[in-house]
Amino acid sequence: MKNPNPFLKKIISRKNTAKILNDMSARLNIRILITDAGDNIIADIGRDGEFGNSSNSMVIYPINAGGDEQIGFVKGNEGCSLVASIIDCVAEIESDKRDLTSELLSKYREINLFYDFAENINIRKDFNDMAMLTSTQISELLNADSILIILKNENTGLLEVVFKFGADAAKYAPLKPEDAIIPERVILSGRAEIVNDLSTDVELARILPRRTGSVLCAPLRIQNRVTGAIYLIKENPIAYTSENLKLLMVFSSQVAAFIENGKLLQNLQETFISTVYTLAETIEMRDNYTGDHTRRVMDYSLAIGGNLGISGEELETLKLSSILHDIGKIGISDSVLLKPGKLTDEEFEIIKSHTLLGEKILKNIKQLNHIIPGVKYHHERYDGKGYPEGLGGGDIDLMAKIIAVADTFDAMTTDRPYRKGLSYDAAFSELKKCSGTQFDPAIVDAFIEAFPDIKEK
Amino acid sequence: MKNPNPFLKKIISRKNTAKILNDMSARLNIRILITDAGDNIIADIGRDGEFGNSSNSMVIYPINAGGDEQIGFVKGNEGCSLVASIIDCVAEIESDKRDLTSELLSKYREINLFYDFAENINIRKDFNDMAMLTSTQISELLNADSILIILKNENTGLLEVVFKFGADAAKYAPLKPEDAIIPERVILSGRAEIVNDLSTDVELARILPRRTGSVLCAPLRIQNRVTGAIYLIKENPIAYTSENLKLLMVFSSQVAAFIENGKLLQNLQETFISTVYTLAETIEMRDNYTGDHTRRVMDYSLAIGGNLGISGEELETLKLSSILHDIGKIGISDSVLLKPGKLTDEEFEIIKSHTLLGEKILKNIKQLNHIIPGVKYHHERYDGKGYPEGLGGGDIDLMAKIIAVADTFDAMTTDRPYRKGLSYDAAFSELKKCSGTQFDPAIVDAFIEAFPDIKEK
Incomplete structure (x- = not known):
């Protein structure tokens, strides 16, 4: 009973x-x-x-x-x-x-999830972190099996799954033609869709007649542009409501804003780096380098930094200071900078001033003051016999010590109009020979360890 | 009855x-x-x-x-x-x-406002627009008389009202000491506060014993940093609940994210502009300008552009192309660029190449390709007798025509080591004389109209 x-x-x-x-x-x-x-x-x-x-x-x-x-x-x-x-x-x-009462409880639950979501999404810096939070919440609220965040590639026009969530989600990435139909439609029209019985979808049925399940799909929209979609899949049909779709749209709007903000920042960051890089490279061209010196010094520096465990903001500092290490050369006259023969003492003093000129230029850019040490001290020597200040060993800025090795190695190994560059092996021997006098031994070791990765580039 | x-x-x-x-x-x-x-x-x-x-x-x-x-x-x-x-x-x-039923209706209303808010906040590009939407919603939901968005100035440490809403809000900006007490406390502790009877607040009562009313105050927080607060004031006491405060916190979290994203972008944008500006100015320094040529050409160009009704993205294009108009000079050798006497034809050809060199450099920066016309054509003449292509009148890029006037005017009016600059009046006469031959008359007119504004700077 x-x-x-x-x-x-x-x-x-x-x-x-x-x-x-x-x-x-x-x-x-x-x-x-x-x-x-x-x-x-x-x-x-x-x-x-x-x-x-x-x-x-x-x-x-x-x-x-x-x-x-x-x-x-x-x-x-x-x-x-x-x-x-x-x-x-x-x-x-x-x-x-x-x-x-039951409806009220469910609304309270919805509101509380909103509260949590709205408060938490903004403390996420990282796309995956944000996407995981969003998907977890959506999945809990809407009982989904798989959630996909899909972006339309601006160049190819193809839909790409940039995040997937759920045990079965792997089978939807990359998107098969039949799985792309509904997101394609949503991105094209900008209107969210509920399909509670996939077998009734005319377009889909033509390709895959026996497909079952329910889906919700909401566009990722910023102002009037639709850049992608959130696609929610339930393998066994379920009766999703317009309320459910509305809920998904709140999430999609937050995700779209997050992605858009990230894109804006990334785009500006890329513009900045590539502008600075191009100007620096143009300046180096005056110095008889045949091109890509800046790129190689940056690559070598980042490889050394990576090997030493430098990351995050410090790695950004290393990147910018390696790009701009010779910016001061802009103020050195051709007659000295481009002199083919041996320099007089006076001329050498002028050359040496490019480190201080670099400092002087960068002092005008308050947001770049943090890269001054790397630029100013990249000609200091480990034994204290360098310039401009004759600092020794531990007193030299780490970025500067890294750039010194990277810069010297590239100078040795590249061809100039008036001489051929050394082989990598010969340059390595030279670096080792100068380890402990010109260079910090730890940096030379890190460079040699990192070099196999560099060669593969 | x-x-x-x-x-x-x-x-x-x-x-x-x-x-x-x-x-x-x-x-x-x-x-x-x-x-x-x-x-x-x-x-x-x-x-x-x-x-x-x-x-x-x-x-x-x-x-x-x-x-x-x-x-x-x-x-x-x-x-x-x-x-x-x-x-x-x-x-x-x-x-x-x-x-x-009544509670459920109010929850539905709250959820709908959330939906609207979450969908709409992200399409706002502008702080005031976003702040107005937020304040309207908060005010409707929480029956507020005044809403203030307050930020802590990073340099002075003082609280500044950056947005106010409501008929009586004007009396709270700038913040008086008694009105700053609760926001100060919230920003310091990072914890939101409800005060339903201001006369019971010990700190406040010390300064202003007879103050009445109720307030809610939520911190603007990004990760672990509190940068300001949203402050909601009800002049006649009301019984706010922790639910009300929670609601305000959802809004504050969205506002904080909006402000933070704006700051990140603005900071990077400023870094970019000031780096490019400094490098451009350094390059100009080689050309015997005594400083600030780049700044003045930019200011003049923007004043002309403003007078012509150019705005938004186009004004950004004008700004960057005026800053970088002479970037190609980086590739001109000292012997030609700095020659004090008259140039030979061959030397003049080399000088002229700085326009094409500018194009070549900027082609390497895909995000700056839009400023190439302004840089490449700033030495074209309205009568078709300029370089590098001898374009005439309407075929010349508008940005280039603006920069031509601004650049020439500054070249005429500034002192060089070997000659004194013209007076503004003499330079104006010169511009007018060349209007219709060297310069587009519309640009010369716009410049002369805009010049009173420039002089005031």
């Missing part, structure tokens, strides 16, 4: 309901037996009253609580019809109340 | 309630008179039944609907107690249901 219907039990045992039933029973002198649909007795009131005797046989009144289904019965004599009406009436309102 | 209580009326006229009352009246042979608290008759059932005759005087039963207040009365004989119990029971559940 199952447990008695808790809803019916709750109604009957309400303090005021119980009082009404007792009063009715007493006043009408009737026995009232209430059972649920499973014949469990919920109440049995007024055992002394009339109850189904021969002259007045037992009547059974169903309790419907306003719905179609019978949730229980009132059994007794004919007088019980009134009792049944009362219970029915109370049960109907209570049933409405129960529905409202 | 007032209208009958609609809630009581609704309960009594429910189909099943009405049926119960009729059945009761018939079965118990009683008259049932139901009135609301204002003595309006809601129902009068069974006029044939007993009712307050001498042997069985009328009894009055209050209807409380589970609350303390009496919402109506059942009047009749003693048998009516049961009727009153039933109505009371139904009214109590209906009253719960009414409360739930």
Whole structure:
């Protein structure tokens, strides 16, 4: 025997309901037996009253609580019809109340998830971190099997899955033609879609007639541009509502903003680096380098930095200071900078001034003041015999020590109009020979360790 | 006489309630008179039944609907107690249901505002636009008189009102010491605050003992940094709840992210412009300018552009191309660029190549390809006698025509080591003389119109 219907039990045992039933029973002198649909007795009131005797046989009144289904019965004599009406009436309102409570709880849950989501999405710096938070929340709220974040590649026009979530999501990346149909449509129209039975989708059915399941798909939109979509897949069909779709759209709007902001920053960052790089390279061209010196010094420096465990903002500093290490040469006159023969002492002093000129130029750019040490001190020597200040060993800025090795190695190994460059092996020997005098031994070691990676580039 | 209580009326006229009352009246042979608290008759059932005759005087039963207040009365004989119990029971559940419905409606409203807010905040590019949307929503949801967005100035440490909303908000900007107390505390602790009676705030009471009203204040936080606060003021005290504060925190989190993203972009943009500017200015320094040539050419160009109604992205293009107009000079050798006397034809050809060298350099920076025309053609003449291509009139890029006027004017008016610059008036005459031959007349006119603004700088 199952447990008695808790809803019916709750109604009957309400303090005021119980009082009404007792009063009715007493006043009408009737026995009232209430059972649920499973014949469990919920109440049995007024055992002394009339109850189904021969002259007045037992009547059974169903309790419907306003719905179609019978949730229980009132059994007794004919007088019980009134009792049944009362219970029915109370049960109907209570049933409405129960529905409202459950809806309210679900809305509270939705609001709380919003609160959490809105507060947390903005502390994410990283796309994957943000995408994981979003997908976890969506999946919890909308009971999804797979969630894909899809972007349209601006160059190829193809849809690319940039993030996937869920145990089965792997099978959707890369997107197969049939899986791309709905996101394609959403991106094209800019309108979100619910498909609760994939087999009814005309376009999809043409390609894959037996596909089942339900999907929600919302565009990633910034202002009037649609750049991609969030695609939510439920393998076994489920009845998604427009409320569900609206919820997904809130998430998609936040994801779109996150992606867009990242793109804007990245684009500006790239513009900045590539402008600075091009100008630096143009300046180096005056110095008889045949091109790509800046690129190689940067690559070597970053490889050394990576080997030494430098990361994040420090690596950015290393990148910029290696690109701009010779910026001061812009102020050295051709007659000195381009002199083919041996320099006089005075001329050498002028050449040496490019380190201080670099500092002077960069001092004008407050946001780049942090790269000055790398630029200013890249001609210092480990033994203290370098310039401009003759600093030794540990007093020299790490970035400068790295750039010194990278710069010297590239200067040795590249061809100039007036001489051929050394082989890598010969240049390595030279670096090792100068390790501990010109160069910091730790940097030389790091360079040699990192070099196999460099050669592969 | 007032209208009958609609809630009581609704309960009594429910189909099943009405049926119960009729059945009761018939079965118990009683008259049932139901009135609301204002003595309006809601129902009068069974006029044939007993009712307050001498042997069985009328009894009055209050209807409380589970609350303390009496919402109506059942009047009749003693048998009516049961009727009153039933109505009371139904009214109590209906009253719960009414409360739930109203709470649910308010949650739906909150969710819908979230939806709208989350979808709309991200399409705002402009801080004021975003702040207005946010404040309108907050004000509607939380019934605020004033809303302030406050940022802590990174240099001075002072709190600054960067946006205000509401009819009375003007009196809070700039912030007076007493108005800064709560935001200061919130920014310092990073914890949001509710103060429902300002006169109870110990710190505030010390400064301003008679201040009344209620406030909510939420920090603007990104990761672990608090950069400011949203401050909501209600002049007449109101009972704000922790739910209200939570809601404000969702908005504050979105506003903080918006501000932070803007700052990141702006900072990078400033780094970019100031780096490019410094490098360009360094290159100009070789050309015997004594400094600030780049700044002045940029200022003049932007003034002309502004006068011509150029704005937005085009103005950005003008700014960058005016800064970088002579970038190609980096490739011209000192012997030609710095020659004090008259140039040979061959040397002049070399000088002219700086326009094409500029194009060549900028071609390497795909994000700056849009500024090439301004750089390449800034030595074309309106009459077609310029270089590098001898383009005429309308064929010349607008940016280039603007830079030509700005550059020539600055070249004429600044001192060089070997000659003194012209006065502004003499240079104006020169510009006018060359209007229609060397320069586009429309640009010369725009420059002369804009010049009063320039002189004020």
